[in-house]
Amino acid sequence: xxxxxxxxxxxxxxxxxxxxxxxxxxxxxxxxxxxxxxxxxxxxxxxxxxxxxxxxxxxxxxxxxxxxxxxxxxxxxxxxxxxxxxxxxxxxxxxxxxxxxxxxxxxxxxxxxxxxxxxxxxxxxxxxxxxxxxxxxxxxxxxxxxxxxxxxxxxxxxxxxxxxxxxxxxxxxxxxxxxxxxxxxxxxxxxxxxxxxxxxxxxxxxxxxxxxxxxxxxxxxxxxxxxxxxxxxxxxxxxxxxxxxxxxxxxxxxxxxxxxxxxxxxxxxxxxxxxxxxxxxxxxxxxxxxxxxxxxxxxxxxxxxxxxxxxxxxxxxxxxxxxxxxxxxxxxxxxxxxxxxxxxxxxxxxxxxxxxxxxxxxxxxxxxxxxxxxxxxxxxxxxxxxxxxxxxxxxxxxxxxxxxxxxxxxxxxxxxxxxxxxxxxxxxxxxxx
Amino acid sequence: xxxxxxxxxxxxxxxxxxxxxxxxxxxxxxxxxxxxxxxxxxxxxxxxxxxxxxxxxxxxxxxxxxxxxxxxxxxxxxxxxxxxxxxxxxxxxxxxxxxxxxxxx
Numbered sequence: 001x002x003x004x005x006x007x008x009x010x011x012x013x014x015x016x017x018x019x020x021x022x023x024x025x026x027x028x029x030x031x032x033x034x035x036x037x038x039x040x041x042x043x044x045x046x047x048x049x050x051x052x053x054x055x056x057x058x059x060x061x062x063x064x065x066x067x068x069x070x071x072x073x074x075x076x077x078x079x080x081x082x083x084x085x086x087x088x089x090x091x092x093x094x095x096x097x098x099x100x101x102x103x104x105x106x107x108x109x110x111x112x113x114x115x116x117x118x119x120x121x122x123x124x125x126x127x128x129x130x131x132x133x134x135x136x137x138x139x140x141x142x143x144x145x146x147x148x149x150x151x152x153x154x155x156x157x158x159x160x161x162x163x164x165x166x167x168x169x170x171x172x173x174x175x176x177x178x179x180x181x182x183x184x185x186x187x188x189x190x191x192x193x194x195x196x197x198x199x200x201x202x203x204x205x206x207x208x209x210x211x212x213x214x215x216x217x218x219x220x221x222x223x224x225x226x227x228x229x230x231x232x233x234x235x236x237x238x239x240x241x242x243x244x245x246x247x248x249x250x251x252x253x254x255x256x257x258x259x260x261x262x263x264x265x266x267x268x269x270x271x272x273x274x275x276x277x278x279x280x281x282x283x284x285x286x287x288x289x290x291x292x293x294x295x296x297x298x299x300x301x302x303x304x305x306x307x308x309x310x311x312x313x314x315x316x317x318x319x320x321x322x323x324x325x326x327x328x329x330x331x332x333x334x335x336x337x338x339x340x341x342x343x344x345x346x347x348x349x350x351x352x353x354x355x356x357x358x359x360x361x362x363x364x365x366x367x368x369x370x371x372x373x374x375x376x377x378x379x380x381x382x383x384x385x386x387x388x389x390x391x392x393x394x395x396x397x398x399x400x401x402x403x404x405x406x407x408x409x410x411x412x413x414x415x416x417x418x419x420x421x422x423x424x425x426x427x428x429x430x431x432x433x
Numbered sequence: 434x435x436x437x438x439x440x441x442x443x444x445x446x447x448x449x450x451x452x453x454x455x456x457x458x459x460x461x462x463x464x465x466x467x468x469x470x471x472x473x474x475x476x477x478x479x480x481x482x483x484x485x486x487x488x489x490x491x492x493x494x495x496x497x498x499x500x501x502x503x504x505x506x507x508x509x510x511x512x513x514x515x516x517x518x519x520x521x522x523x524x525x526x527x528x529x530x531x532x533x534x535x536x537x538x
Contacts, residue, residue: 141535152536162500197537201499201521365537368448399537409471409519
């Protein structure tokens with residue numbers, strides 16, 4: 001019979017129970033153990049550790065369901081592989097569901113019956129949130145975003161100072177004293193967002209986008225209060241935090257009276273804000289949300305910007321961020337952009353929705369505890385890059401960029417990693433009507 | 434707690450190789466870290482960056498913006514990336530003995 005649960009465990013189980021609906025139960029009960037998912041997972045491929053097979057991850061979550069919600073699981077748990085929600089089970093959940101999954105969803109594409117593995121993993125992560133068991137670095141990144149307004153705790157005055165500095169630089173580059181990086185301006189068409197790592201450590205991507213907006217004569221602004229495109233609560237499974245961060249962007253859109261929220265090159269941020277966000281705030285957005293990749297592609301298509309691909313002569317390949325491509329369906333825009341902006345482009349194999357995760361998703365970059373696995377699982381991506389012979393890897397995701405920079409050094413790939421915006425800015429022809 | 438061993442010296446680090454006890458940092462640690470992470474021999478410009486990051490962290494308990502690194506060292510932005518191939522965070526901040534900054538770095 002069932003052992004009495006501690007208050008903490010009961011809280012987690014109550015959460016689990018509250019999420020039980022047709023979709024959740026169907027995905028929990030559908031795995032037929034065919035094993036196809038193993039060969040699709042970069043963790044399993046890189047380590048051959050069976051605990052990391054997606055089907056095993058699914059079964060870990062399903063075993064809790066069986067224990068508390070099926071007749072056989074209640075009375076003969078061992079017979080049906082039902083597990084108590086106890087310290088041992090929970091330790092394994094933290095280790096495998098936080099520490100060995102990027103929620104990249106490649107397994108779901110290959111699953112013979114389409115089990116939504118990332119959905120199950122994230123729901124289980126939400127249970128761990130209830131027990132305060134989110135790994136330290138991931139939780140502190142969430143906390144920084146909630147408490148300071150951005151996930152790196154950048155003080156507002158330093159952010160403004162950085163934008164002013166970049167604006168001066170832009171004016172020199174385009175030789176126009178009126179070129180600007182507009183801050184907190186009301187009634188603009190676009191409110192643009194940033195990943196805090198851009199102003200903090202890698203601002204060239206901000207300069208690149210400012211130059212593109214300048215060339216396109218765009219009406220745009222950045223909010224100096226609410227600009228963070230990331231939503232680490234999406235990764236951690238913290239639905240209340242995810243709702244709060246989404247709600248802040250909604251309020252700032254209203255405050256600045258902007259028409260369109262444009263999401264910076266950020267895979268999970270795009271997914272969280274554009275596709276998951278309305279569920280968290282429980283309403284449709286009263287404004288348009290679009291990724292900057294679509295904005296740039298539209299500029300090229302409509303002739304608002306002109307590019308000279310001979311400015312980018314080196315062989316360039318493209319990494320597809322899972323959340324943007326496999327989950328979001330933004331697949332061809334970045335290819336259309338690159339074909340217009342560079343002379344030599346090569347696909348890595350496999351690509352598009354079948355692409356391998358770089359290993360940096362799911363909050364892995366914030367969880368030092370699992371660093372070794374992150375680097376090891378990234379070997380699959382490193383091999384893919386090496387096989388292209390490319391000198392530059394472009395990717396529309398700052399999170400992927402950081403992982404790729406690490407892989408570049410760890411696996412001695414000798415490549416340069418760039419955003420799509422940086423490559424486009426490099427090829428811009430200014431002064432044409 | 435993971436340990437790394439550089440030239441027979443052991444350091445307690447987090448999973449990303451950042452010092453667990455930032456207070457044990459000294460110039461020798463910086464030299465050892467830089468030699469083992471691909472940064473190589475530290476020149477005057479490297480030291481200007483590392484020392485500025487270190488003092489900013491001691492005063493403010495956080496890594497400085499790259500804008501301030503440039504302002505205080507007189508280096509151009511692109512030079513920072515050339516000096517520290519792993520970037521300001523995983524490169525320079527780690528060599529300066531800081532804990533790993535939060536976020537996508």
